[in-house]
Amino acid sequence: MKKRLITLIHQNLAGLFARYGIEDYSFIDVQVPPDKANGDFSLNAAMKLAKAAKCAPQKLAAEMVASLETEKDWFARVEVAGPGFINLFLANNVIEDSFNKLVAQKDLVEQAAAGGEATIIDYSSVNIAKQMHVGHLRSTIIGDVLARVIEALGNPVVRQNHLGDWGLPMAMVIWKAGPEIAAIEQRKGDLARELTLARLEELYKGVSAECKDNPATAAACAECLVRLQNGDSQMLDLWHKIVRISMAEVYRIYRLLDVKLVEENECGESFYRDMLAETVAEIDKSGKMVESQGARCVFLDEFKGKDGSPLPVIVQKTDGAFNYGTFDLAALRYRTAKLKAQRIVYVTDARQALHFKQIFAVARAVGILALPDVKLEHVPFGTILGEDNKPLKTRSGENVKLAELLDEAIERAYQVVKEKNPGLSEERKKEVARIVGIGAVKYADLSQNRNNDYVFSFDRMLALNGNTAPYLQYAHARICSIFRKAGLDIDAFAAAAVVSQVEERDLMMKLMEFNQAVVAVAIELRPHILCNYLYELAACFSSFYDKCPVLSCEDAKVRDSRLAISNFTRRTLAKGLELLGISAPREM
């Protein structure tokens, strides 16, 4: 509707602007004013154009109003307000028509033109032989939502899980776990059962500590690394087994979280191992590579170190090995050349901001991007804090295991479900607890501006009121309940919507904003915009539900209309939550 409205305004005002010698008015847009008293939409164009038109804003606004007033089919009222705002009050039948057209569409999200933009989302990035902990939560769920949203808008999306699966840590694990693997296999034991990820992590921590004070161990690990890098088949075999054991547990958590990453998305450091040398060679060709203190580096003027000295990006270490920056540069090369990415989005914590800034700058400076105008975006986010405002840790100071955190959320949700809806079967209660508990954790994260750190609180995220997943899920369940009670097939129901009360009107207007919210998330890479929208929508529905009886409404036309509005609210909530990777139960 907004799009049609803007087109109408542009056409209507073209003549007026021409008389004032204004050529470019394409930027003219409408806003939804904060206060409903100021109309359904408002226009600040008169103030923006006043200078160019050499005309007082209020006078210009008055002329614009006079012109817009002729559109009787659209506007019930048009007025000038304040310093030159133009407030537009839509006629109810315009809202009804637009709304009914929208409801009739199959897809709630408009598809991008021309096949969209080939986009890579790099997120989650787990390390092999380490259990997932809170530190992985944000990247995993924010990245997953961005992938869903950008994909839903019709862009081809490739998800990439940049695993930490190569290098010295892996060699250390192999050195330690190798004998255990051999022993288990020799007695034909079940490897997956006996060698858990938790065990692998324990082994890794052990060697890691041992390497520090035992040079013999360190040397042995170094030798493993050399063999691994040279493609020794025995080493590679062990390496592969460890990766699979590790990822099996990661996928258990992804499934629990309803995160869409699968094995095909694994594209870790090991994937680029044979591209590193040629990447460095190509950087060298650019003439920008220099040797400094034995390492091969690229220096760019915009990056300065501690004492103002130039800060390098090291592409090859003194010992000839490559470090993480080289992997990222190789990945950029691959992603633009082979995957033909037009947009690459990295979802990692804010501490890596400088790293990505450097990598992007180097990549452009040395010309390793097959598509020079590819959009490179780092999506930083803050830290998850405990109630003490310090990074969330266990009492003993360790990272909180993601598996344990999620289990606790589900357990707490179960207690709430048991209390609020004792009538559900035990099986349903468990299912609902999972949906509500996981949804709460994800929503708590997604609903805030990702720039900031946030304090993790089960009580707040599971609250049944306010901007939480359970509140949205409850609104959804209530709508389903209406249809259950009436014995109507919710998926097949259709009727024309009409405006008979202000709550209906508000809700219909809000429903028509959905697509805009989704588009904004894709552009700004900020999921909380969609969360805010859904919360406002659910709140709007709750008011409607309170003031507009549906089933007991005597006027059949109004009753059907309310059913239609309710049903479309349900669809919108469900779609929005789906884009957030959160389920919407029909009862809870």
Next chain:
RNA sequence: GCGCUUGUAGCUCAAUUGGAUAGAGCAACGGACUUCGGAUCCGUAGGUUGAGGGUUCGAAUCCUUCCAGGCGCGCCA
């Protein structure tokens, strides 16, 4: 030291990217046909947007100087 980032109601967060009287939830107080699911809704109270200066029709938002927190700054990722 330099850089990035944050500072909004007692608490947790928003604010359509420069728009109108800065909005929600929690906590507090007061209400709502014995209810289409009260897991809800409506209202009251709560603010010098860290501080000062500037830019303009208009600033939480942009520029600038301070104050306070967090993070980062050569071979870890």
